[in-house]
Amino acid sequence: MRRTTKFAALLTVGILALTACGSDSDGGSDAAGDGGSAAPKSDVKVGMAYDVGGRGDQSFNDSAAAGMDKATKEFGMTSEESEAEDGEAENAREERLRTFAENGFDPVIAVGFAYAAALTKVAAEYPDVHFAIIDDASLADVKNVASLVFAEEQGSFLVGAAAALKTKTDHIGYIGGVETPLLQKFEAGYVAGAQAVNADIKVDTTYLSQPPDFSGFGDPAKGKTTAQGMYDAGADIVYAAAGGSGAGVFEAAAESKTKAIGVDSDQYKTADASVKDVILTSMLKNVDVAVYQYLKSVDGGTFPAGVTTYDLKVDGVGYSTSGGFVDDITSKLDDYKQQIIDGKITVPTEPAK
Amino acid sequence: MTNARVLKLVLGVASALLALVAAFAITSLVLIIAGDPVGEVWKTILRFPEPRNRAxxxxxxxxxxxxxxxxxxxxxxxxxxxxxxxxxxxxxxxxxxxxxxxxxxxxxxxxxxxxxxxxxxxxxxxxxxxxxxxxxxxxxxxxxxxxxxxxxxxxxxxxxxxxxxxxxxxxxxxxxxxxxxxxxxxxxxxxxxxxxxxxxxxxxxxxxxxxxxxxxxxxxxxxxxxxxxxxxxxxxxxxxxxxxxxxxxxxxxxxxxxxxxxxxxxxxxxxxxxxxxxxxxxxxxxxxxxxxxxxxxxxxxxxxxxxxxxxxxxxxxxAPEIVAITQGVIVLTVVISYELVRRYGVRLEQREVARALARPTDKTEEVPA
The missing domain is CATH 1.10.3470 (ABC transporter involved in vitamin B12 uptake, BtuC)
Known part of the structure; x- marks a missing residue:
């Protein structure tokens, strides 16, 4: 008993001391960078609701963050952010959007299609607040929602063509993170691009997890073993459309001295030095561009609404050339790009059955 | 009988209090280390939830x-x-x-x-x-x-x-x-x-x-x-x-x-x-x-x-990670303090039983505590 009382007493003293310290470090939580008088000022408060993984995922969310950082710095906006937890309740997503709306954030940007149902409710509850959602176009008719979507199949077509031009075994692979309609767009474009170059090419396709299990976007170990299987079976280039799991695919490629293709951002620039040379190219999905342009328009005084599709025409998607591995085929790839822009090639959005 | 029940109640309250105090202290420490505003955090957590939060x-x-x-x-x-x-x-x-x-x-x-x-x-x-x-x-x-x-x-x-x-x-x-x-x-x-x-x-x-x-x-x-x-x-x-x-x-x-x-x-x-x-x-x-x-x-x-x-x-x-740590700390302290208090209760009970057993044979030597 005596020990317990002593313990409790100690804790109480500790807390008193701590709370005393606490009040000192108060204040100055954000808006810390308001020192420079030259920086432009804006009343716009941006609320950013990330999907699972949040800022720092080196993929989709990070790209959105980069776009927001650039815009807030350039236009002097303030921002706050909050990220989704794996396996959170639907009402947690709603609550995230409501907390932003209630506290004067306008616009509020929702990153990822998982917010669609929550935003349907919240956008109706706060008709004066403006929202944007990435990767979803089901709210096209809602007046205060801007839908920012991408033609991932077009970018994937180009990297598929690049893989087919570069393969020595006429055998390539595709690893998707989670088998959702969104990722199937990547697959469909990639396969179509490869077959445009070589109709007889062998393309292995697989996914790391099935919804509602979204672990496939953050499981490098599984990405590695899956890719190893493909390389062992004879594929010499694998497209890793799997978010954070891609790191494992790159490792497998480095060990088997083969190549891989990155996704979302130019992964040659962010990958670990030991594996970056396996990255043939990356399919660029410029979420940062979309977010930046949306905020630029907000800064100009207009809140966009309706669906904006970021495709090859506006450089919303594309392929990267860092590392110089595709320099010898860029003319061919750009030719395909032009044909897609001109409508001569229509890229499928669903895999053939 | 009623005595035991009162004791149980007191122990129950004590375990809850202990958990709260410990959670409060550890969380504050984590927040200070992370450089977060401790006062603000507690004000936000302890604020009475809005109707929609209650729902x-x-x-x-x-x-x-x-x-x-x-x-x-x-x-x-x-x-x-x-x-x-x-x-x-x-x-x-x-x-x-x-x-x-x-x-x-x-x-x-x-x-x-x-x-x-x-x-x-x-x-x-x-x-x-x-x-x-x-x-x-x-x-x-x-x-x-x-x-x-x-x-x-x-x-x-x-x-x-x-x-x-x-x-x-x-x-x-x-x-x-x-x-x-x-x-x-x-x-x-x-x-x-x-x-x-x-x-x-x-x-x-x-x-x-x-x-x-x-x-x-x-x-x-x-x-x-x-x-x-x-x-x-x-x-x-x-x-x-x-x-x-x-x-x-x-x-x-x-x-x-x-x-x-x-x-x-x-x-x-x-x-x-x-x-x-x-x-x-x-x-x-x-x-x-x-x-x-x-x-x-x-x-x-x-x-x-x-x-x-x-x-x-x-x-x-x-940061969301700090929020998760805070939640983990609170749950953990609840479990630990409950266990501490439960063990203390068991020990009390054992002593009681030992004393009760010792009583009829008063002549035997002292029972070690």
Whole structure:
């Protein structure tokens, strides 16, 4: 008993001391960078609701963050952010959007299609607040929602063509993170691009997890073993459309001295030095561009609404050339790009059955 | 007798106080190390929740409560049902398909779907029960494996029956017709203050849990088997039969877990349906000591902490990882302080017993403390 009382007493003293310290470090939580008088000022408060993984995922969310950082710095906006937890309740997503709306954030940007149902409710509850959602176009008719979507199949077509031009075994692979309609767009474009170059090419396709299990976007170990299987079976280039799991695919490629293709951002620039040379190219999905342009328009005084599709025409998607591995085929790839822009090639959005 | 009861109450209060104090101290320390504004954080956490936050807390607690109950039934019999996660997902999916098809009108449709969910959940858990009873396969292993199988089956079937909204990247089952949804009720003004009608079903489930376990012969058999199998066998209880039945009940309750969300909010089972509820249920059952009231408090605590995540990130600017650490610390201190106080109580009891035993034979030498 005596020990317990002593313990409790100690804790109480500790807390008193701590709370005393606490009040000192108060204040100055954000808006810390308001020192420079030259920086432009804006009343716009941006609320950013990330999907699972949040800022720092080196993929989709990070790209959105980069776009927001650039815009807030350039236009002097303030921002706050909050990220989704794996396996959170639907009402947690709603609550995230409501907390932003209630506290004067306008616009509020929702990153990822998982917010669609929550935003349907919240956008109706706060008709004066403006929202944007990435990767979803089901709210096209809602007046205060801007839908920012991408033609991932077009970018994937180009990297598929690049893989087919570069393969020595006429055998390539595709690893998707989670088998959702969104990722199937990547697959469909990639396969179509490869077959445009070589109709007889062998393309292995697989996914790391099935919804509602979204672990496939953050499981490098599984990405590695899956890719190893493909390389062992004879594929010499694998497209890793799997978010954070891609790191494992790159490792497998480095060990088997083969190549891989990155996704979302130019992964040659962010990958670990030991594996970056396996990255043939990356399919660029410029979420940062979309977010930046949306905020630029907000800064100009207009809140966009309706669906904006970021495709090859506006450089919303594309392929990267860092590392110089595709320099010898860029003319061919750009030719395909032009044909897609001109409508001569229509890229499928669903895999053939 | 009354003395012991008073002591129990005092110890209970003491454990709660100890947990609070410890959690407060450790969390403050973490926040200071992370350089976050401690005062602001506590002000945000301790602020009385807005009506819509209260609604969220009740709703999420309802779901967690059912999950905790499902796990607790197994625990009472020393069965570790890790498979609640797979059981609730496969059951919720079944209910969504049945309700979405709408073979029956109105609430008959709802009742059919709920029944289907209970049966599917029970059957899925029953596989592990039968394997344990007939082949001695550890239910821990089999339920984990069944979780994987459930995930794959649901993913496969979802693709087969899915309907896709135009422009959406989500897939889901058919939307449940309006007449078959379970109505919510509002507990305040403004948006988001709707509480699932299913909360009453959850309370009823909690009452039945208590009644069956503590007031029926079956419940006695179950608890007896959990405490000592040999004693149970000696008094004529078939352990195998009890194992299968306990798993069936556990799975049946697990079948209910996803239904508040399904009938009160989502109206379909899609790729964004909440996952991981079965594992939260394990923590909550442990926190609540497998007692229906305790589980309710545990579920409310979990839901309350979850609800703090957004305001802490948005209004105070605390990193999401720190929020998660805070939640973990609070849960851990509750468990540890409860255990500390329980052990202290046991020691007190032992001393009492020793003294009582020593009294009639006063002449013997002193009892060592």
């Amino acid at each position: 969220n807390i009740i709703n999420n607690a309802t779901v967690l409560y059912l999950s905790g109950l499902a796990v607790a039934v197994g625990f009472r019999m020393n069965l570790f049902n890790i498979g609640v996660d797979g059981q609730y997902r496969i059951a919720a999916f079944t209910a969504a398909v049945v309700a979405g098809e709408g073979w029956l009108p109105g609430y008959l449709n709802t009742a059919l779907a709920v029944l289907a969910a209970i049966l599917v959940g029970a059957a899925w858990a029953g596989i592990a029960g039968i394997l344990r009873a007939t082949r001695g396969v550890s239910e821990v292993i089999s339920t984990i494996m069944l979780n994987f199988i459930a995930t794959s089956i649901v993913a496969y079937l979802l693709r087969e029956v899915a309907v896709r909204e135009k422009g959406s990247n989500n897939i889901g089952t058919k939307i449940i017709p309006e007449g078959s949804r379970i109505p919510s009720f509002s507990i305040g003004d403004g948006p988001g203050t709707e509480v699932y009608g299913f909360v009453f079903i959850a309370i009823l489930a909690g009452f039945l849990f208590w009644f069956v376990l503590n007031r029926t012969r079956f419940g006695f058999d179950l608890r007896a088997t959990g405490q000592s199998q040999t004693a149970a066998v000696a008094s004529g209880i078939s352990v195998k039969r009890m194992t299968v039945i306990a798993m069936l009940i556990s799975g049946g309750i697990a079948g209910l877990v996803g239904l508040p969300i399904l009938f009160g909010d989502a109206y379909s089972y899609g790729s964004t349906f909440q996952s991981g509820l079965g594992f939260a249920g394990i923590a909550i059952a442990l926190l609540g000591r497998n007692n229906p009231i305790g589980i309710a408090l545990g579920a409310l605590l979990f839901a309350f902490l979850d609800e703090q995540s957004n305001p802490l990130q948005i209004l105070v600017g605390v």
